[in-house]
Amino acid sequence: MLSFSRILGQERAKKFLKSVMAREKIPHAYLFTGIPGVGKMNMAMAMSAALNCDSPVDGDSCGRCPPCRQMMSGNSPDFVKISLLPDKKNIGIDQIRELNRKLAFAPYGRYRVCVVYQAEIMTEEAANSFLKTLEEPPSGNILILNVREPRDLLPTIVSRCQRVAFQPLTVRDIAEWLVREKDLTEDMAMVLARLSEGSLGRALKMSETDFFEMRQEWLLRLMKLPGLSEEKGFDMALKCGEDANKIGIKRSENGETRIMEILSIWESWYRDLLIMKVGDLTNLLINADFSHKLKKIAGNYKINNLIDSLLVIDQAQRDLRRNRNVRLVVEHAVLSLNRLV
Ligand SMILES: [Zn+2]
Structure with a gap:
């Protein structure tokens, strides 16, 4: 180029x-x-x-x-x-x-x-x-x-x-570029474009890793949270903390740690639930490929709890930037999220 x-x-x-x-x-x-x-x-x-x-x-x-x-x-x-x-x-x-x-x-x-x-x-x-x-x-x-x-x-x-x-690029521009130059499907391109915050470089880096498998795995965990007993929630928190600890310190090429990427994905999930909760605005979803799940799960939440869930993730991101212990930060976040269903 x-x-x-x-x-x-x-x-x-x-x-x-x-x-x-x-x-x-x-x-x-x-x-x-x-x-x-x-x-x-x-x-x-x-x-x-x-x-x-x-x-x-x-x-x-x-x-x-x-x-x-x-x-x-x-x-x-x-x-x-x-x-x-x-x-x-x-x-x-x-x-x-x-x-x-x-x-x-x-x-x-x-x-x-x-x-x-x-x-x-x-x-x-x-x-x-x-x-x-x-x-x-x-x-x-x-x-x-x-x-x-x-x-x-x-x-x-x-x-x-x-x-x-230099301006952040539009979602549309990034998505079209990914379809054209990287042969991604439109759905995948849209997910990456919306998560990229206007940075083609970020979208590109994500497209070159096992991003989609990782996203799937970590979103499935959030999907299970509504309806988990306190005990099961505790197990989930331990498991997430353990896995986060394994991958958390590895930096992906854009300089972000893997766990920060996962937290961005989780953030997008609660953001999407909020969008479905307030107006069923499917065209604004980041995780558009999960729109049916989102619609179903949004019914389990109160708006306030979704907002608080976003705050929990925001706090976890800040704690990680301050180099707090990855395992503890993630465990704590999952326990808090489980209480907010
Ligand atoms: Zn020339």
């Missing part, structure tokens, strides 16, 4: 960048903001390809000339990506120093595009060093910072960059 035309959505960002690239003097620094998985890195690559392409068409790269092919092969000397090194918590000063050394040489083609991925995790030292580079950039270099929120960066950095906002 190296051309603008292949990037899903983000029409305003594309239009802005194309207009900027058509200027005689191209601004040298950009701040790409938005949640992960909405096309920021691909846009930076598309920009690099378009700027160095020998025969661009309507401001987009041709995909065939030598610079385009080099870019597609993933080893263009004019595309530099700075990201977190394995086993590190931050982007450090050494990485920015290395970048500065590269910037001192003229680019190989017309422009060198340098992207700092997750710029908000630069150390203070690294950020200050980067700021100096922004103030006096060697010519021929385009600097792009990818962040979720501009307020996570030094204001002095933000003020020197052109801001380009």
Whole structure:
């Protein structure tokens, strides 16, 4: 996905960048903001390809000339990506120093595009060093910072960059893309699109794992809760805690732990029950493939209990973010959910 035309959505960002690239003097620094998985890195690559392409068409790269092919092969000397090194918590000063050394040489083609991925995790030292580079950039270099929120960066950095906002993608766009590019059924694509919160990257990662089996397994547990005796509920809590402990610490590729994904699925379940309870609005369901079950089970709940169930899950998510013990958090959540039927 190296051309603008292949990037899903983000029409305003594309239009802005194309207009900027058509200027005689191209601004040298950009701040790409938005949640992960909405096309920021691909846009930076598309920009690099378009700027160095020998025969661009309507401001987009041709995909065939030598610079385009080099870019597609993933080893263009004019595309530099700075990201977190394995086993590190931050982007450090050494990485920015290395970048500065590269910037001192003229680019190989017309422009060198340098992207700092997750710029908000630069150390203070690294950020200050980067700021100096922004103030006096060697010519021929385009600097792009990818962040979720501009307020996570030094204001002095933000003020020197052109801001380009990336929007969450629509459910419809993500679902259609998954059907077209990943051969998913429409039902599966809709479930992933609705759970993805507007992030294609997130939907994509979920589609590549055993997500659906995991979802099935953990939703079945919730479906059993209404009508369980206290004793059986207790057994269920122990079992969930045990399983969560086994999988909970494993991170899936989008950086979330498996158990956080499961809690998102559970959250979507109570959200759906609430929707069925208040108005039988099947078209708004996330778990549309379980609409019959949802309709049946919603009858067992009072609205207040569904709202409280959502709060239980919210609390569990917060506890896990604070690194509380996975087993205890999940056991406690299941016991609370069982009491709320
Ligand atoms: Zn080209």
